[in-house]
Amino acid sequence: MSVASELIRGNTETIILAQLMKGDGYGYMVNKAILNLTGGRFELKEATLYTAFRRLEDAGCIVSYWGDETTGARRRYYSITDLGKESYRLRKKEWETAEAVIDKLLAEGEIGGSK
Numbered sequence: 001m002s003v004a005s006e007l008i009r010g011n012t013e014t015i016i017l018a019q020l021m022k023g024d025g026y027g028y029m030v031n032k033a034i035l036n037l038t039g040g041r042f043e044l045k046e047a048t049l050y051t052a053f054r055r056l057e058d059a060g061c062i063v064s065y066w067g068d069e070t071t072g073a074r075r076r077y078y079s080i081t082d083l084g085k086e087s088y089r090l091r092k093k094e095w096e097t098a099e100a101v102i103d104k105l106l107a108e109g110e111i112g113g114s115k
Contacts, residue, residue, distance in 0.1 A: 008042060011095060012052045013061075015044075017088035020062060020080040027053065027076070053078055061087050 008015070019030045027049055035043045044052075056062045061084030067075040080088070 011091070012044065012048060013056055014088065014091040014095065016049070016052055016056065017061065017080060017084055017091070020078055021085065021088060024077045024079045026067065026078065030078070056084065060084075
């Protein structure tokens with residue numbers, strides 16, 4: 001079962017920052033990691049991915065640089081900044097709070113049973 005994109009859309013940048021917390025990466029590499037981590041249930045569209053990279057770079061959360069590949073196309077790598085790490089921690093905390101609230105609200109529906 002794939003994940004509804006509406007549930008994830010507001011967290012695209014947080015998901016990208018989480019991947020970059022592990023180390024520098026380029027677009028395809030980040031997207032492949034997300035696909036693998038979700039067991040193939042979620043993949044960012046290329047336009048969404050690169051738009052998010054641009055927003056994060058404009059905000060100072062990441063910086064980009066060209067790789068020095070000797071074969072194939074040059075790749076633009078992305079690296080998280082200290083501001084990006086702080087932003088990731090804040091966004092993760094916000095997600096955990098929202099998750100707890102939603103879990104609580106959904107549990108209320110189970111307590112009352114179905115009618």
